[in-house]
Amino acid sequence: MANPLSYLSEQLEAWRREGTYQTLKQLETACAPVARFDGREVINLASNNYLGLTNHPKLVEAALKATRELGVGSGAVRTIAGTMAIHMELERRIARFKKTEAAVVFQSGFAANAGTVAAVLTPEDHIISDELNHASIIDGCRLSKAKIHIFPHRNVKAAAQILEELDSAPGRKLLITDGVFSMDGDIAPLPELVELAERHGAIMMVDDAHASGVLGANGRGTVDHFGMHGRVHIQVGTLSKAIGVLGGYVCGSRDLIEFLYHRARPFLFSTSHPPAVAAACLAAFDILEQEPERIEQLWANTAYFKKALQAAGFDTGASQTPITPIMVGEASRAHEFSRALFEEGVFAVGIGYPTVPKGKARVRTIVTATHTREQLDRAVEVLARVARRMGILGKAA
Numbered sequence: 001m002a003n004p005l006s007y008l009s010e011q012l013e014a015w016r017r018e019g020t021y022q023t024l025k026q027l028e029t030a031c032a033p034v035a036r037f038d039g040r041e042v043i044n045l046a047s048n049n050y051l052g053l054t055n056h057p058k059l060v061e062a063a064l065k066a067t068r069e070l071g072v073g074s075g076a077v078r079t080i081a082g083t084m085a086i087h088m089e090l091e092r093r094i095a096r097f098k099k100t101e102a103a104v105v106f107q108s109g110f111a112a113n114a115g116t117v118a119a120v121l122t123p124e125d126h127i128i129s130d131e132l133n134h135a136s137i138i139d140g141c142r143l144s145k146a147k148i149h150i151f152p153h154r155n156v157k158a159a160a161q162i163l164e165e166l167d168s169a170p171g172r173k174l175l176i177t178d179g180v181f182s183m184d185g186d187i188a189p190l191p192e193l194v195e196l197a198e199r200h201g202a203i204m205m206v207d208d209a210h211a212s213g214v215l216g217a218n219g220r221g222t223v224d225h226f227g228m229h230g231r232v233h234i235q236v237g238t239l240s241k242a243i244g245v246l247g248g249y250v251c252g253s254r255d256l257i258e259f260l261y262h263r264a265r266p267f268l269f270s271t272s273h274p275p276a277v278a279a280a281c282l283a284a285f286d287i288l289e290q291e292p293e294r295i296e297q298l299w300a301n302t303a304y305f306k307k308a309l310q311a312a313g314f315d316t317g318a319s320q321t322p323i324t325p326i327m328v329g330e331a332s333r334a335h336e337f338s339r340a341l342f343e344e345g346v347f348a349v350g351i352g353y354p355t356v357p358k359g360k361a362r363v364r365t366i367v368t369a370t371h372t373r374e375q376l377d378r379a380v381e382v383l384a385r386v387a388r389r390m391g392i393l394g395k396a397a
């Protein structure tokens with residue numbers, strides 16, 4: 001009998017032919033600046049572990065202590081019997097950190113975005129969304145069944161035009177953007193977008209997954225970075241990147257959070273975090289406040305690495321943050337570059353269509369606070385050598 005799933009095998013075969021087929025690299029050590037993947041020691045420019053917190057002794061200790069005292073699981077979804085005291089403590093802590101009335105924690109940043117957008121809007125409403133917003137925002141928009149209006153990346157004028165055209169239309173409007181864009185490392189024009197939302201009575205929502213722990217005082221995110229406290233209605237953040245653990249959260253008014261407790265589907269229908277996750281996250285927020293030098297080091301490393309890449313002749317796109325793309329053009333070439341780098345001891349992922357537009361494929365690098373200068377120098381040397389060999393950089397560079 002024919003296999004009804006054979007079309008999947010055909011698609012996989014096509015990806016193999018195109019050179020875009022991906023295998024999962026296995027991390028055989030902790031996530032660290034130099035780590036072993038698939039048996040090879042590499043300089044790790046592929047993690048989101050911005051502050052090196054994934055294996056920080058204080059987080060590890062907090063997780064172990066919580067596990068010993070409270071076990072490995074919460075036993076239920078939040079709305080039934082799975083709200084532990086430590087979950088509430090983490091939400092209060094996040095709200096205080098972000099200077100908002102309240103916060104709710106989700107299992108992931110993905111669940112936070114998708115669950116929130118889908119909960120607060122109805123099919124009669126309108127979403128005005130940056131074209132490069134994260135997949136979890138896109139899925140939330142689709143789940144809400146609201147009408148989706150996409151504006152070109154960071155184009156405030158285009159967003160304004162959409163909102164003007166919608167002024168007489170019924171329904172609520174949600175203006176939504178990533179704070180830091182995950183593929184380009186550029187920052188949203190938040191002050192202009194906030195003004196626009198205020199002018200048109202729209203709800204303003206920011207996804208600060210890559211900005212939390214990175215931008216603003218003690219890593220409070222883009223809202224703090226731009227001095228927009230109190231003017232962004234819905235702030236999303238992740239506990240999976242700079243915080244080093246797992247999870248996502250939404251911050252805003254007490255009523256927004258209470259509403260999400262009643263209506264956000266991942267909150268209602270998926271089990272809450274193990275106590276170890278909440279405990280480790282609490283320890284991470286302590287570190288953000290007590291060790292600001294980690295964030296300073298992150299930015300010093302970012303400036304150092306970007307300058308070295310540009311001096312080597314690389315096109316680093318429009319990045320303003322520790323995410324630095326190296327533009328190469330075609331997807332297959334980006335993957336080929338990434339594979340060659342890995343062989344030479346540098347791990348940086350190749351990213352092509354459909355994650356980024358056709359012709360804009362790149363290898364994405366992310367530096368962390370814990371990379372040493374020697375590691376960054378070595379990475380640039382390898383990047384330049386491999387790029388010259390492949391003709392990505394001119395021979396003279």
Ligand SMILES: *Cc1c(COP(=O)(O)O)cnc(C)c1O
Nearest residue numbers: 108109110134182209238240247
């Ligand atoms: C990573 C990311 C998410 C998802 O966060 P997780 O906690 O990994 O699920 C959401 N939004 C943006 C912009 C991201 O980069």
